[in-house]
Amino acid sequence: MITAERKPLDEIMESIDGCGRILLVGCNECVTVCAAGGRKEVALLASALQMASMKKGRTLDIRELTLERQCDPEYVEELTPHIDQVDAVVSMACGCGVQEVARRFKKTHVYPALNTKFMGASEGPGIWAERCQGCGDCLLGLTGGICPIARCAKRLMNGPCGGSTNGKCEISNDVDCAWHLIWERMKELGIEDRYEDVIAAKDWRTGRGGGPRKILREDLV
Amino acid sequence: MKTESVLEKVLASGELAVTGECGPPRGALPDVVKEKAALLKGYVDAVNVTDNQTAMVRMSSFAASVFLRQMDLHPVFQMVTRDRNRLAMQGDIIGAYSHGINTMLCLSGDHPKFGDHAMAANVHDLDSMQLIQTVRGMRDKGLFQGGAEIKNPPKMFIGAAANPFADPFELRVARLAKKVKAGVDFVQTQCIYNIDKFETWMQGIRDRGLHEQVYIMAGITPMKSAGMARYMKNKVPGMDVPDELVKRMAGVPKDKQAQEGIDICIESIERLRQIEGVSGFHIMAIEWEEKVPEIVKRAGLYPRPQV
Amino acid sequence: MEQFEPTIVAFCCHYCAYTAADMAGSMRLEYPPNVKIIRVPCSGRVDAIHIMKALEKGADGVLVAGCLEGDCHFKNGNVKALQRVTALHPFLEEIGIEAERVQMVNMSAGMGGRFAQIATEFTEKIRELGPNPAKAGASRLAAS
Structure with missing residues (x-):
């Protein structure tokens, strides 16, 4: 899922400076799961x-609304009855949601209340960690199901570097060495010999390098 | 011979090769480069010129290497994949070759976190393995990484780093095998203090015959003080400094520690040269270049062969 | 200016603090009338938003009172309550509301004396701290 964290309150306050009527919009998807922008967080931020x-010495007129999905136009449409009655929208969705609201309501200021972080998984209650960078050409089949692009600090496709110590990355003891994990997993799978296959230079066109990406599914259009 | 590299010629002759290191200054100070380089002249076959080492901005390896060439020294042009993408790197490789630089070292580079530009983007379009492949493709196939033909392709003698001590240890031989597969011609190892562990690694290298496919230059760094020994032991990732060595350094008076460090260095070279598969020494006397002549002479590696 | 009388909201667990408050009454122990008790089935029922709303609506201090550690009727509701209170503190500081206005306390049903003592001490502390700055700002607004 997409993970996010709330921006500092001062920054949010600064963005809505001069606005008296605010529509605070959450999202029921990823940011609810990572406890950053669901109904609960909307209520807390409103308060x-x-x-x-x-x-x-001021009061705000704050409307709270949490959409099923802020990145889908059908749901964003639900904001229509409120838009003319507010000075600004503060979105507690990921960057996709913020942009969808901005795209739909061209004359309304939309401010993000969250910093969108990464695509990750939960490692336990209250812990989320990066897992994928959406490179568009998945190589997990070559690396034992552990992504070196997302999880190696140097995104080495042929690691580990010389800085791995006791399975931890040189940048921090809190970060696992991705290549140590890959190696351990290769051993468990009995495919150690594949370690020596050099993974060739990546074609970044399938990722951000190729410019903004789009998926078009003819069968669904 | 794959290249015109003097280092390649020395290594191919069967003599023990010697390389030194020159870290470019943090400013437009050509004289600093020249002074450091002058200290090494005649005592080493080639000089590594570091590329924004420890992720701090310095005079570029390319520019400093050109100064060395002008002094008729042979630079080992270091290149890290951290700071530039494949367009910039390949451009620099043909540029460097045009200036008579024919030996290089392919590295991924320290993480920006360790330098003074921790906020910098971490490029890594390629990793060190893929850079080796790229440079080999440029030399042997005459093609850019993207597939286009190069006019007068650069003939680089290709080096890389090898760390026999990093974790997981069992992977370290396989990792060198992988670099050999990618096309590396020589490797310079991490500074060796734990010679027993290095011997274990070399045994693994010989078992696979890798020492016959790649020249292995043993990394040597003289320690200036007991404090430096402790720092290397505890703070530098991927460094293995045995306790006895720290004790030995700490056991002599402070004003004698530097000399003790040099003695240890000579003893290490003495022991390492006996190991089958060691083709030379890479002496990294960090900000202590003036000691290189003494080390080279006392280790019996002087004079350097004329090739 | 007359003396500031703080409003304290105490979320009291039905199984301990609420009974303790009751007992304080029947023991004729005095505690300040500033403390408004809200009975909850467990301190673990108290969410951050309840505390926030109490402050927003005019409370100067909030107590969350749960069972002694290890004695929660629902296993670990009091532990969760403490986590929530602790997590709320930095958020309150961001808003500009002193973290000490919100406090977690623990007691058993039999501790009528402890309840009265905590209620008195906390009221005094909040009295010294002065009015909830959000409320104070809003009343300035009303006055102008």
């Missing part, structure tokens, strides 16, 4: 913004 404004 926090209200109190921060009260401190300054």
Whole structure:
């Protein structure tokens, strides 16, 4: 899923400076799961913004709404009845959701309340870690199901570098060496011999290198 | 002979080769490069010129290598994949070759976190293995990585680093095998302090006959003080400094520690040259270049062969 | 200016603090009338938003009172409550509300005396801290 974290309150407050009526919009998908922008977080942020404004001797008119999916136009449409009655939208979705709202409502300011972080998985309650960078040409089949692009600090396709110590990356003891994990997994799978196959230079066109990407499925259009 | 590289010629002659190192300055200071290089002249076959080492901005390896060439020294042009993409790297390779630089070292580079530009983008369009492949393709096939033909392709003698001590240890021989497969001609190892462990690694190398496919130059760094020994042991990733060595350094008075460091270095070379498959020494006297002549002479590696 | 009388909201677990408060009453122990008790089935039922709303609507201090460690009727509701209170503290600081206005306390049903003591001490502490800055700002607004 896509993970995100709330921006500092001061930054959000600064972005809505001068706005009295705010539509605070959450999303029921990924950001709900990572506890950054679901219904609960919308309520908390609304209360926090209200109190921060009260401190300054103002009150805000805050409407709270959490959409099923903020990155789909059908759901974003639900904001229509509110748009003319607010000065700004504050979105608690990932960057995709923020942009979808901005695209639909061209004359309304839309401000992000979250920093979108990465595509990741949960490693336990309250812990999420990066797993995929969407390179567009998955090589997990070659690397024992562990992605060196997302999980090696130098995205080495032929690692590990010389800085791996006790299975940890040289940048931090909190980061596993991806290539150590790959090697251990290769051994478990009995495919150690494949380690010596050099993975050739990657064609980044399938990733961001090729410019903004789009998927077109004729059968669904 | 694959190239015109003097280092290749020395290695091919069967003599023990010697390389040194010159870290370019953090400023437009050509004299600093020339002074450092002058200290090494005549005592080494080639001089590694580092590329933004420890992820700090320095005079480029390319520019500093050109100064060395002008002094009739033979630079080992280092290139890290951290700072530039394949267009920039290949452009520099043909540029360097045009300046008579025919030996290079392919590295991935320290993570920006360790330098003074931790906020920099970490490029890694290629990794060190793929850079080796690229340089070999440029030399042997005369093709750019993208497939187009190169007019007057650069004939680089291709080096890489090898760390016999990093984790997982069991992978270290396979890792060199992989670099050989990618097309490396010589490797310079991480500084060797734990000679027993290095011997174990070399045994693994010989078992697979890798020492006959790639020249292995043993990395040597003299320690200036007991403090440096402890720092290398505890703080430098992928470094293996045995306790006895730290104790030995700490066991002599402070003003004698530098000399003790040089003695250890000579003893190490003495022992390492006996190991089958060691083709030479890479002496990294970091900011201590003036000691290289003494080390080379005392180790019996002087004079350098004329090839 | 007359003395500031803080409003304290105490979320009290039905199985301990609520009974303890009751007992304080029947023991004729005095504690400040500033403390408004809200009975909850477990301190673990108290969510961050309940505390936030209490503050937003005018509370100067909030107590979350649960069972003694290891004695939660629902196993670990009191542990979760403490986690939530702790997690809320930096958020309150971001807003500009002192973290010490929100506190987690533990007691058993029999601790009428402890309840009265905590209620008194916490009220005093909040009295010293002064009014909730959000409320103070809002009343400035009303006055102007």
